[in-house]
Amino acid sequence: MNVMEVQKNEKKLAAMAKVLKAVANHNRLRIVQLLLDNGEMTVNEICEKLENCEQSLLSHHLAALKEAGVLSSRRDGRKIYYSSAKKEIENLLNCIENCCE
Template structure:
């Protein structure tokens, strides 16, 4: 069990910022589409979500800035993916917690 004195304030701040970044319906949907090690471009994500490409880019920028996503450029395309695969477990947990049981 983690003791209170073991909690690093900088790590707690980073975790809180990641949670704030995720706390938006479209961003949760983005994470869901990136589960299982998927790597998708802005275009692919905006088509999956049915929102404007500029809006998709905005959400991806926030998620990347807060350490939730990474990106890799391949030719003309930039692929986005989860920085930590374990984040998909958090999305699964949210789905289970909101299913109304």
């Protein structure tokens, strides 16, 4: 393996670790699953569906998931809508779930 391949592999591994770190939290998994089940939702809609929701903490989780590329968002006026960024995220969660059986 040449230097360029090693560097490319290291970048890919770092990106993979970033995604896994982002979803390695009970509340973040709940958020991702909620968005996969319901499609696009606003922060308020997500907060209504989650029990014991603190909007500031929810915003922190959403930002971390978005920064890792797990979620995407779009603004419509004053509202921000969140959704799953990639269909593969659902496959990842299904794989993890199967590992836990």
